Amino acid sequence: MLEERTNDLLNDEARQFSLLLNSVTDYAIYMLDTEGLIRTWNPGGRRIKGYTNREVVGTSFTRFYLPEDIEAGVPERNLHTAATEGRYVGEGWRVRKDGTRFRASVVIDPIRVDGELIGYAKVTRDITERHVAQQRLQEAQANLLQAQKLEAIGKFTLGMAHDFNNLLTVIINCQDLLEAKVQDEGSAKLVDTTLRAAERGALLTRQLLSFARGQTLAPERLDLNDVMRECEGVLRRSAGDAIALQLDLADDLPTCAVDRTQLETAVLNLVCNCRDAMNEAGRICIHTALQFTQDPARPEQPPTAFVRLSVHDNGPGIPKEQQARVFEPFFTTKPVGKGSGLGLSQVFGFTAQSGGFTRLISEPGHGTCVEMYFPAV
Template identity: 70%
Template sequence: MAQTTKPKTDLRDESRQFALLVNSVTDYALYMLDPTGLIQTWNPGGQRIKGYVAADVVGTSFSRFYLPEEAEAGMPERNLRTAATEGRYVAEGWRLRQDGTRFRASVVIDPIWEDGELVGFAKITRDITERFEAQEQLLQAQRDLLQAQKMEAIGKFTLGLAHDFNNLLTIVANCLDLISLKVKDGGVAKLIDTAQRAAERGALLTRQLLTFGKGQALVPEPVDLAAIMAECEALLRRSAGDAIALTVEVSRSLPTLSLDKAQLEAAVLNLVCNSRDAMPKGGTIFITASARRTKDPSVADAVEKPYVCLSVQDNGHGIEMEHQGRVFEPFFTTKPIGRGSGLGLSQVFGFTAQSGGFTELQSELGKGTRVNVCFPVPEY
């Protein structure tokens, strides 16, 4: 009896070859659309990337993969028209999986013509989410590095300027003190008193500049953050004003820090005053603190280590995106003329950096601003 064998697949059949090729690809979603955008075929790559089996999508519009707002705006149809008129559509964008999660897609759409008639489209989609996120992280690291370098350059300039200005103020203050010894009353005495107060104000501004430029001598000591906040809470409430509800929630279980107590209190006061000025009609300020493992974003190749982050958050008008990169620069302010020196946040930034920490800003127009000052936990 003759032995029968199962016939092998005939790879000379081009349609069979194409089907084997498409069904063997799992890194790309390869499928065909009819001229209106209805899905005609589906391969294992489409199932792996987007989560749908063929029965779920064949016969439905490929617009289901687009973000809802893009589908409503007619983007899928525009992309098909572009492919038909220009010969190809190539782009990157966000698409949706079956479970509703987003992924970054590299998309190519080619028109299929037969005897001069458009009979459909060939569509190729590749998931490039990992590459996109890696590029975004690299760009963010580059932006953080440039910002750190800019702030360092401004700090050096500010430090030199503050020292020179301080020397001039010292001479002015000493001369006023000597004159005041000889003039005790009358109109001249009042003028001298006014000049002395102005010199004191100038000295305060100089100290803030020195803090930003890391030229202010700090006197660190063991600090219980919860105890410090309890001590200065009454002052913070008076500074915030009656129209603002201020809440302080700082756990007593946080690690002890090594900080200059006076500079810490000044930094928190500056943040509260900034929040107050952002809410002229009243609002809320929340002061909280938490321990977390993180790394300084301004330091290249920084390693994670324990920090304690103090947060001051308000529900004010927020800060425009184009200004957020400059708010810690000395003399930069978004307040009206005469309402601020532009040195409050620079003092916060300089003190935090000189203490070995870093500052974070999160703000959205109409929703408020949050500033985190993060200090390293000492290693004993």
């Protein structure tokens, strides 16, 4: 009896197709007429998009598209491509009934009877998970590449900075001796000028050393909130009167093992950058928080506890094409004498040498945020 029914069924082509379509739940398969109205669809469509049959049959397939895509005429264009080129294949964001978005892989084929177009077959698959995983992988690879590049610059810089430091030490010592010997005012002035230039050079090499992580740090266990409160006055003066500086410090922050002077220098570098970017009025916020996260340069390690110290401004932001370069030593967009391009490289080197890392978030037109992460002790 059952065998007979199965045989009957397998001989009825129309029912076979209907059975086949109704068994597919991972793909939304639907038929559209030439105007894009939905004529029929399978349970996969209901599952992926969340509508019932009654809600969609007879309505336009554009309802699954994002409002901005509808406005730009994307749905009509896709049908047109299918009709004129024989097929449309693409990917895009679509909306479910509950308003959530999903990444869809879409294929549209024209259906023709005796050469005449009578509608379209559309197959949609939800590929959100794959899409998100791919994006994460790409981000991780980009971060790793950036970290490796800075590592290479760091090694090179370390060698150079050590040699320069030795040379400058000799120059400064000799100038000191000379200063004590010269009698006439003109010569004394020359000696003084060379001495100041050499000292400035020594300061620059110290910053280079801190980028290259060749600086000898003196870490102590610190509550970063305390350090911020103590240097608030200096930071305020550096920001200037026209710029509002605000501290937003998290309660119950764990301590970190960091070098106090380097930390103060780093925050001062960040505040000065914000001030320079905003030139007149603006807002700077220094924020602390505890965060469980992963060091981007060590993607194999599980997330651990970091104290995040971030400095935000509401200035013009950093152009996308410059963002990968700002941590490089000597990268500056400021005129000669205004910036040496070592501020952010000090921040980068110091956080890395402290066992943490730095992250830049900047949206042109919406300000800049530099985050320093230090391992919580």
